[in-house]
Amino acid sequence: MRFECHNLCKVYLTRDGSVTALDGVTFAAEQEEFVCIVGPSGCGKTTLLKLIAGLLEPTVGRITFDSDAADGRLRSALVFQEHGVFPWMTVLDNVAFGLEMQGVGRQDRYARARAFIRKVGLSAFANNYPHELSVGMRQRVGIARAFVADPQVLLMDEPFGSLDAQTKLVLQEELLRIWKDNRKLVVYVTHDIEEAVLLADRVLVMSGRPGRIREEIQVPLGRPRNLSDRERPEVVEVKLRIWGMLEDEVRQGLEMPT
Numbered sequence: 001m002r003f004e005c006h007n008l009c010k011v012y013l014t015r016d017g018s019v020t021a022l023d024g025v026t027f028a029a030e031q032e033e034f035v036c037i038v039g040p041s042g043c044g045k046t047t048l049l050k051l052i053a054g055l056l057e058p059t060v061g062r063i064t065f066d067s068d069a070a071d072g073r074l075r076s077a078l079v080f081q082e083h084g085v086f087p088w089m090t091v092l093d094n095v096a097f098g099l100e101m102q103g104v105g106r107q108d109r110y111a112r113a114r115a116f117i118r119k120v121g122l123s124a125f126a127n128n129y130p131h132e133l134s135v136g137m138r139q140r141v142g143i144a145r146a147f148v149a150d151p152q153v154l155l156m157d158e159p160f161g162s163l164d165a166q167t168k169l170v171l172q173e174e175l176l177r178i179w180k181d182n183r184k185l186v187v188y189v190t191h192d193i194e195e196a197v198l199l200a201d202r203v204l205v206m207s208g209r210p211g212r213i214r215e216e217i218q219v220p221l222g223r224p225r226n227l228s229d230r231e232r233p234e235v236v237e238v239k240l241r242i243w244g245m246l247e248d249e250v251r252q253g254l255e256m257p258t
Contacts, residue, residue, distance in 0.1 A: 001067050001075075001152035001185055003052070004028040009060035009210075010047050021047045023210035025061070029153075032183040036200035038193055038242060040250045044211030045189045049155045052187060053078050067152060074098065077151035081158040084142035085130045091117060092126045094141050098149030116144040119178055136167040143175060147182050156188040160195070169227060172198060176225060193242050197235055198225060205242055207249050214245055 008025040011018050021044040029035050037045050050056040052063060053076050065075065077098065085094045092113055099109035117126050120140040130138050139159055146154055159175075160168045172195060179186060190196050196203045203217045220234045229235055 001065065002029060002031050003063055003065045003153065003185075005048075005052070005061070005063050007061040008048070008051060008058050008063070010044070010051060010056065011059040020210040022051075023208075023212055025211070025213055027204060027213055027216065029185055029187060031185055034179065034186045034188065034199055034201050035204060036188045036190060036196035036202075037204045037206060038190055038196045038246070039206030039211065040246055041191070042209055042211075043206045044209075045206060046157055048206075048211070049078065049157050049187065049189055052076065052153070053155050065152075074102070074149055074151040076153040076155055077146040077149050079142050079146045079154070079156045079159045081161045084159075085138050085145075087130050090127050090129055091122055091133070091141055094130070095145045095148055098145055102149070112148055113144070116148040119147075119181075120144045120174065134167075136163055136171060139163065139171060140174070143171075143178065147178055150182075150184075152184065154184055154186045156186065158190055159188075161191065168195070173227065175199070180224060193239050193246075194230060197221075197238050197242070198227075198230060203238075203242065205245050207246060217242065 005025055005027055008022055009020065010022040011020050025048060037048065039045055047056065051058055086097065089097065092110060095117055096109040096113035099112060104112070114123070114126065117123055120143060122137060122140055122144070125133060125137065130141070133141070142159065160171050163171065176199065188199060197219055200219050203219060204213050205215045205217065206212065207214045217238060219238060221229055
């Protein structure tokens with residue numbers, strides 16, 4: 001599965017008039033590629049994910065996929081920053097939910113769900129409810145549910161944004177490990193430049209209001225990756241390059257001197 005965004009524009013109608021969130025966004029994402037999108041608040045990153053997911057329709061432009069999902073697989077699954085699990089369901093039922101929606105039988109979906117629950121280290125909590133888990137554990141449930149449903153494109157909207165620094169490091173490595181074993185196209189939105197460079201094959205840098213893609217940057221790292229890669233000179237150089245593109249806009253948004 002690959003897709004292309006062609007000249008995407010999105011206009012929201014509000015009480016105070018129209019607001020253009022995206023203007024002229026064009027890029028392609030390749031099969032099994034890990035693409036990260038970074039940019040300041042308000043530049044339309046989440047809107048772009050929702051357009052790709054089909055939750056919104058573009059005002060102008062189009063998105064084309066090279067597959068019509070005729071094999072019964074989901075075209076995409078979306079993992080949010082939080083509130084992504086159903087509080088009335090156990091961990092097992094949450095992870096199996098996507099398979100249930102696809103018509104997979106109870107025994108089969110539970111077996112597949114338990115396999116992914118093991119992969120995210122939650123076997124001991126399969127029968128617990130979300131309120132009995134930490135925030136980081138709930139995020140692992142959401143990630144397991146997305147992967148077990150086997151979508152052709154996995155869309156992730158700041159899934160670790162609300163976590164403490166230590167938990168975030170652990171889950172970044174966990175995500176890379178699971179993705180290595182279950183390769184699929186991932187589009188991952190984050191505010192964290194270092195996270196984007198660690199995870200991605202390619203980083204799309206967005207800026208402006210309305211949002212546009214300012215530059216596409218290939219990450220000079222092979223696979224697999226680990227936390228020590230953060231300190232490599234070529235990685236530091238890419239992080240500084242991205243920050244150089246965004247610093248003025250971020251400071252302006254905070255009303256700080258540039």
